[in-house]
Amino acid sequence: MADPRVIIIGAGPAGVRAAETLVDAGLRPIVVDEDARDGGQIYRRQPEGFTRPQSALYGSETARAQALHTTFDRLKGRIDYRRRHLAWNIANGHVHLVSDGAASAVPYDALIIAAGATDRLMPVKGWDYAGTYSLGAAQIALKAQAASIGRRVVFMGTGPLLQLVASQYVQAGAEVVALLDTTPFLTQVKALPRLIARPAVLLRGMKLVAGLKLSGIAIHRGVTPLEIHGDAETGVSGVSVRLDSGEIRRFDCDAIGLGYHLRPETQLADLARCDFEFDAKSRQFWPTLDIDGRSRINGVYLAGDGARTQGADGAEISGRLAAFAALADLSLRVPEQRVSALRIAAKRMERFREGIAAAFPWPDFLAKAIPDETIVCRCEGITARELRGVALEKTAHELNRAKAFSRVGMGRCQGRYCGHAAAEIISAAVGAPLETIGRLRGQAPVKPLSISTRSVLT
Amino acid sequence: MSEVTRTDVIVIGGGIMGAATAFFLRKRGIAVALIERGLIGQQASGTNFGNVRRQGRYLKQLPLANRSREIWGRLQELLGEDVEFLPSGHLRLAYNDEMTAKIEDYTGQARHYGLDLEIISGNALRDRFPFVGPEVRAGSYSPHDGHANPRLAAPAFGRAAKRIGAAVFENTEIVVVEKAGDEFRVEAADGRLLYAPQLLISAGAWGNRLSTQFGEPVPLTAHGPQMAVTEPLPYAILPVIGVASGIPHEVVYLRQVKRGNIVFGGGGRGPASADTSRANVLPENTLSQFTQISRLVPALNRLNIIRVWSGVESYLPDDIPIMGPSAKVAGLHYAFGFCGHGFQLGPGVGDVMAELIATGKTETPIEPFAISRFRNTKDVALPS
Numbered sequence: 001m002a003d004p005r006v007i008i009i010g011a012g013p014a015g016v017r018a019a020e021t022l023v024d025a026g027l028r029p030i031v032v033d034e035d036a037r038d039g040g041q042i043y044r045r046q047p048e049g050f051t052r053p054q055s056a057l058y059g060s061e062t063a064r065a066q067a068l069h070t071t072f073d074r075l076k077g078r079i080d081y082r083r084r085h086l087a088w089n090i091a092n093g094h095v096h097l098v099s100d101g102a103a104s105a106v107p108y109d110a111l112i113i114a115a116g117a118t119d120r121l122m123p124v125k126g127w128d129y130a131g132t133y134s135l136g137a138a139q140i141a142l143k144a145q146a147a148s149i150g151r152r153v154v155f156m157g158t159g160p161l162l163q164l165v166a167s168q169y170v171q172a173g174a175e176v177v178a179l180l181d182t183t184p185f186l187t188q189v190k191a192l193p194r195l196i197a198r199p200a201v202l203l204r205g206m207k208l209v210a211g212l213k214l215s216g217i218a219i220h221r222g223v224t225p226l227e228i229h230g231d232a233e234t235g236v237s238g239v240s241v242r243l244d245s246g247e248i249r250r251f252d253c254d255a256i257g258l259g260y261h262l263r264p265e266t267q268l269a270d271l272a273r274c275d276f277e278f279d280a281k282s283r284q285f286w287p288t289l290d291i292d293g294r295s296r297i298n299g300v301y302l303a304g305d306g307a308r309t310q311g312a313d314g315a316e317i318s319g320r321l322a323a324f325a326a327l328a329d330l331s332l333r334v335p336e337q338r339v340s341a342l343r344i345a346a347k348r349m350e351r352f353r354e355g356i357a358a359a360f361p362w363p364d365f366l367a368k369a370i371p372d373e374t375i376v377c378r379c380e381g382i383t384a385r386e387l388r389g390v391a392l393e394k395t396a397h398e399l400n401r402a403k404a405f406s407r408v409g410m411g412r413c414q415g416r417y418c419g420h421a422a423a424e425i426i427s428a429a430v431g432a433p434l435e436t437i438g439r440l441r442g443q444a445p446v447k448p449l450s451i452s453t454r455s456v457l458t
Numbered sequence: 459m460s461e462v463t464r465t466d467v468i469v470i471g472g473g474i475m476g477a478a479t480a481f482f483l484r485k486r487g488i489a490v491a492l493i494e495r496g497l498i499g500q501q502a503s504g505t506n507f508g509n510v511r512r513q514g515r516y517l518k519q520l521p522l523a524n525r526s527r528e529i530w531g532r533l534q535e536l537l538g539e540d541v542e543f544l545p546s547g548h549l550r551l552a553y554n555d556e557m558t559a560k561i562e563d564y565t566g567q568a569r570h571y572g573l574d575l576e577i578i579s580g581n582a583l584r585d586r587f588p589f590v591g592p593e594v595r596a597g598s599y600s601p602h603d604g605h606a607n608p609r610l611a612a613p614a615f616g617r618a619a620k621r622i623g624a625a626v627f628e629n630t631e632i633v634v635v636e637k638a639g640d641e642f643r644v645e646a647a648d649g650r651l652l653y654a655p656q657l658l659i660s661a662g663a664w665g666n667r668l669s670t671q672f673g674e675p676v677p678l679t680a681h682g683p684q685m686a687v688t689e690p691l692p693y694a695i696l697p698v699i700g701v702a703s704g705i706p707h708e709v710v711y712l713r714q715v716k717r718g719n720i721v722f723g724g725g726g727r728g729p730a731s732a733d734t735s736r737a738n739v740l741p742e743n744t745l746s747q748f749t750q751i752s753r754l755v756p757a758l759n760r761l762n763i764i765r766v767w768s769g770v771e772s773y774l775p776d777d778i779p780i781m782g783p784s785a786k787v788a789g790l791h792y793a794f795g796f797c798g799h800g801f802q803l804g805p806g807v808g809d810v811m812a813e814l815i816a817t818g819k820t821e822t823p824i825e826p827f828a829i830s831r832f833r834n835t836k837d838v839a840l841p842s
Contacts, residue, residue: 452752
C-alpha cells in the first residue's frame with residue numbers, strides 16, 4: 001500500500017501533537033489550518049512584526065506555548081502544511097478546502113478533526129448591541145490585534161476563560177470594571193475534589209482570581225444577568241445584574257465579554273457523518289467517541305476541544321491518541337506502553353473536565369426567564385417570543401423543526417452561538433427534557449463561502 | 459395501545475399533497491385521517507426550492523397548475539397563515555438562439571392553456587431586469603408566477619386541516635396497509651388501527667413501496683435537490699429566475715426572499731435514499747452552481763452562501779407524477795412522484811384529489827398522470 005493519506009484539520013495543540021506523532025511514525029500528513037499561523041486559539045501566535053513578549057501573551061502558559069510552536073516549526077519540512085485553508089465540507093472521503101477563492105478536494109485514508117471550540121453563550125437582553133463580544137473574541141482581539149474590546153470592560157458569564165481573559169486584560173493595561181460570575185462560590189467549592197485531579201492547574205486558577213482581587217477588580221459570584229444597556233447607535237453603555245444578595249446593580253461599561261465556558265466545534269464531525277450522543281452533565285450533544293478519539297465512522301477521529309473541552313493540555317494528549325488510533329487502524333505499528341500511558345493521562349483530563357463543568361455550570365436555568373423580547377438568534381434577529389411561539393403554537397418541539405418555522409439558527413453562524421440556548425428555551429417552554437429537543441444539524445459550508453470560489457486541480 | 463379510528467378517507471403521507479388533500483376533503487365535509495411517519499412537510503415538501511412556477515411545465519399539466527395557482531392566490535385566507543407567497547413573476551432565460559426559439563414556441567402553445575407569457579429580449583430585457591448577465595439572449599416572463607416558503611406551506615395545510623377536523627397523526631409509521639372486504643385497513647407501528655373505504659397514497663419517495671403492495675409497482679427513484687442560500691442583502695430581485703437549457707448543469711434557478719437572502723439550486727441532482735431518509739448536496743455541484751449563478755446574475759459573484767441543503771424527492775422516468783385512481787383497487791388513489799416540480803402543484807393536487815375522492819371525477823384533466831402507464835414499464839413514453 002502506498003503511504004496512507006492522513007489529513008489533520010486544525011493546527012492547535014491537538015492538531016500539532018497529532019502531526020508530530022504521525023511524522024514520528026514516518027508519515028507526511030496534510031495539516032489544514034484556517035489561520036495564517038499555527039497555535040490554534042489558546043496558543044495563538046501574534047502576527048509577524050508584532051512584538052509583545054511571549055510572557056505577556058501567554059502568562060503562566062508561556063513554556064507550553066513555546067514548546068508547541070517549536071515543535072510545529074520543526075515539523076514544517078516534514079508535513080504538507082496548508083495554512084489559510086478553510087475545510088468547508090467533507091464528503092465521500094474527501095475534505096473540501098478553500099483558500100483565496102480556490103477550492104480543492106483532498107482524499108484521505110484517515111482524517112483527524114481537531115477543530116477546537118467556540119464560546120458557549122446564553123442570550124441576555126441587549127446582547128445584540130455593538131460592544132458585546134464573546135470571551136474568545138475578546139481574547140483574540142488582545143492576542144492577534146493587541147487591541148482591547150473597549151475602554152471600560154465588564155466580563156460576565158462563567159468558566160475558566162472568564163478569569164483568564166479578565167486577568168489578561170488587566171495585565172495588558174485595560175480597565176476592567178467588574179467580573180460577574182453566574183456560578184455561586186459554593187458550587188465552585190463543591191467541585192474541588194474533582195479539580196484536584198490536576199492540582200497545579202487548580203492552583204493557577206486560584207492565583208488568577210487572587211491577582212484580580214489585588215488589582216481591585218470587583219468580583220461578584222452567583223449573579224443573574226438581567227440586561228445589557230445601550231442603543232443601536234452607540235452600542236453598549238452598561239450591564240445590570242442581580243447580585244447574590246438580591247440587590248440589582250448596574251455597571252457602566254462600553255464593552256462586555258460574555259461566555260459560559262466552551263462548546264466543541266462539531267460541524268465537521270457532523271459533515272463526516274459522525275454519531276452524536278447527549279451528555280446529561282454538560283447538557284449538550286457531542287460526537288460519540290472511544291477513549292482514543294475514534295468516531296463511529298471508519299477513518300474519522302476527533303481530538304482536542306472539538307471533541308471534549310478538556311483544555312490545551314488535554315488537547316495535546318487527545319491529539320497524540322487520535323494519531324496513534326489512526327496509525328493502528330492503518331495497520332501501522334504503535335508503541336503500546338506509550339498509548340497506555342496516554343490513556344491514563346486522558347482519563348485524568350476527563351475527570352478534570354468534569355470538575356470544570358461542575359465548577360462552572362452552564363446556566364440552563366436562565367433560559368426560562370429570558371424576556372420574550374430578547375433576541376436569541378442574532379444572525380436572523382429571532383426573539384425568544386418567536387421561538388416560544390413556534391414551539392407552543394406550531395408544536396415545533398424539535399430544534400430543526402423550530403429552525404424551519406422560525407429561522408432560529410439559520411444565519412451566518414448556523415446556530416453556533418444560539419443553538420444550545422434555543423434548545424434550552426424550547427425545553428423550558430414545552431416542559432420536555434433537553435435531549436428530546438435535539439441539536440441543530442450541521443450543513444456545509446462550515447463558514448460562509450464566496451460564490452466567486454472556483455475549483456482548481458490539486 | 460390499539461386505538462381504532464374509523465373514517466371516510468385515510469391519507470398516507472403528510473407532504474404538501476397529502477396535507478392539502480386532507481384540508482380540501484374537510485372543506486367538503488368528509489372525515490379524514492392523515493398519517494405521517496415523520497413531521498408534516500418535512501421531506502421534499504419542506505426542502506424544495508419554493509417555486510410557484512407554471513411556465514416551462516409539461517403543457518398537459520398546465521390546467522392543474524392553473525387551478526393550483528388560483529388557490530395560491532387565496533391561500534392566506536384559506537389557511538389563516540402567511541406562507542410567504544410572492545406572486546412577483548417568473549423569468550425563464552435563454553443563452554442562445556436555439557433555446558430562444560424553444561421558449562418562443564412554448565409561449566405560443568401555453569397561450570392555448572390560458573397562460574400568457576411575454577418574450578423579452580436584448581435591451582428591453584436589460585432595461586427591465588438590469589441584473590441579468592451579458593450571455594443572456596432572451597427570456598419569457600410569466601407575470602403571475604412567483605415563489606413561497608416551502609418550510610411553511612405544507613405544515614400550514616396540516617394545521618389548517620386539523621383545525622377543521624382532520625385527524626392528524628405525526629411520527630406514525632405504517633406496518634400494514636391492506637384492503638379487507640370493502641374497507642382499507644391500516645395498522646401503525648404503535649398498534650393504532652384505521653379503517654376507511656377510501657385510501658390516498660401520497661407518500662412521495664416512499665409511495666412505490668405502498669403501491670407495490672397493491673400490485674402496482676412503478677419505476678420510482680429518489681434524488682435530492684441541490685439547494686443553497688446566500689447571506690441577506692437588500693430586496694431587489696423580484697422575479698424567480700430560471701435557465702432554459704438542454705445542458706443539465708446550466709439549468710440553475712434562483713429567487714430572493716423578502717428578508718433578502720437569495721436561494722438557488724439546480725444544475726443537477728444529488729444522491730438521496732428513501733431507506734435512510736437522507737439526501738446530500740455534492741460539493742462539486744455547489745461549485746458548479748457558483749459558475750452558473752455568476753453567469754446568470756454576475757453581481758451575485760460577490761456574495762457568500764451560508765448554507766446548503768437537500769431532501770428526498772421522488773422521480774419517474776418520464777418526469778411527470780402519478781396522480782389519480784388506482785387501475786386495480788377500487789377506492790384507492792395515488793398522488794406521488796412529483797419529479798421535483800410538485801410544490802407549485804400542491805394546493806391544486808389537494809383540491810383535485812379531494813374532488814376525485816368525493817365525487818369520483820374531476821374537472822381538471824389528469825389522465826396523463828395515471829399509474830396505468832407503468833403497467834408494463836417497457837412501454838413508458840417520454841413526454842416532449
